[in-house]
Amino acid sequence: MFAVSAPDNQSPTPESVDAMTQAALGELDAVSDAPAAEDWRVSYLGRRGQLTMLLRGLSGLDPDLRRAVGARANQAKSTLEEALARRTRELAQAALEASGRLDVTLPGRPVIAGRLHPTTQIVREICSAFMAMGFSVVEGPEVELDHYNFEMLNIPAGHPARDMWNSLWIDYRNEQGQQPMLLRTHTSPMQARVMEAQEPPVRVIVPGKCYRYEATDATHEWHFYQIEGLAVAEGITFADLKGTLYEFARRVFGDDRQIRFRCDYFPFVEPGVDMSISNFRDPTTGQRPINRDEDWIEIMGAGMVHPKVLAGVGYDPQRYTGFAFGMGPERIGMLKYGIDDIRHFYSNDVRFLRQF
Numbered sequence: 001m002f003a004v005s006a007p008d009n010q011s012p013t014p015e016s017v018d019a020m021t022q023a024a025l026g027e028l029d030a031v032s033d034a035p036a037a038e039d040w041r042v043s044y045l046g047r048r049g050q051l052t053m054l055l056r057g058l059s060g061l062d063p064d065l066r067r068a069v070g071a072r073a074n075q076a077k078s079t080l081e082e083a084l085a086r087r088t089r090e091l092a093q094a095a096l097e098a099s100g101r102l103d104v105t106l107p108g109r110p111v112i113a114g115r116l117h118p119t120t121q122i123v124r125e126i127c128s129a130f131m132a133m134g135f136s137v138v139e140g141p142e143v144e145l146d147h148y149n150f151e152m153l154n155i156p157a158g159h160p161a162r163d164m165w166n167s168l169w170i171d172y173r174n175e176q177g178q179q180p181m182l183l184r185t186h187t188s189p190m191q192a193r194v195m196e197a198q199e200p201p202v203r204v205i206v207p208g209k210c211y212r213y214e215a216t217d218a219t220h221e222w223h224f225y226q227i228e229g230l231a232v233a234e235g236i237t238f239a240d241l242k243g244t245l246y247e248f249a250r251r252v253f254g255d256d257r258q259i260r261f262r263c264d265y266f267p268f269v270e271p272g273v274d275m276s277i278s279n280f281r282d283p284t285t286g287q288r289p290i291n292r293d294e295d296w297i298e299i300m301g302a303g304m305v306h307p308k309v310l311a312g313v314g315y316d317p318q319r320y321t322g323f324a325f326g327m328g329p330e331r332i333g334m335l336k337y338g339i340d341d342i343r344h345f346y347s348n349d350v351r352f353l354r355q356f
């Protein structure tokens, strides 16, 4: 099967080295299993193999020929060694495929597990806290009528409070041809939609996305989530508002964070407040990563539903009272986990996302 070594009386030349290399490569292609590959190795690269013998005989040649043949033979050696390594891998692969088995010794490919986005996690956590207190979850449209986003909330056209929400208007007129539309600037329009659709008592929370035509910074995004809350029934007081929101904060932040209420103005509540949480401090450094100089971070607006809003949906404001609130879950996530920039939530950087 294998060529015999060149007879001693015939000196090798670069050409004869090439010819031997070609012959060897041809034979290697025909090799079909590991023992045959080993025979091939012995016959060319083994201790008495053709190429080995040739290299050993170089010293007997005259210097010019020795240099030329030596260089070619060394090249041939690495060519044959590489070809053998490749063929051995091919044979091993073919044997594995033929056996139909799995090579359990190979290192596994890591499977990257997906997970819920931190915003989704925090929205769900907040919703669960309120569901445990008897609220149900509803959702509403992100493209909203001016009517619900403003009018029904006691913010008529031209009302200066409209400046509180920089709006992204939709260049579209619906069938009636006169209803301006926008990307909702808050989830509060769902207060009116829910009350129109049902009689009291009402106890709902509304998670969803909102949009504002605003510059972004570490605590402001132009699109963000809000979670609206609304409870209307006979005899609801401001004490119920405070009790509910204290309980929410205790469930989400635990017992050791503080809460502060201050007076605030929103046209659809009276009285109106905002609620802040004591700023996050890094447990190891004691530093505040978010708004370093602030002791408090505002997380929501709230208040007692304005009688005009109740009357607008056909509820009797003499009989029914209620409270409403609207909070920013990303800010709550920031304060809970010490995230220093709200824009991380929308940057889709897996190094950030993986931490949750």
Ligand code: PHE
Pocket (backbone or CB within 6 Å): 185, 186, 187, 188, 266, 269, 272, 300, 301, 302, 303, 324, 325, 326, 327
């Ligand atoms: N909708 C208000 C905002 O986006 C928050 C709010 C909701 C205030 C409900 C009071 C009651 O700023």
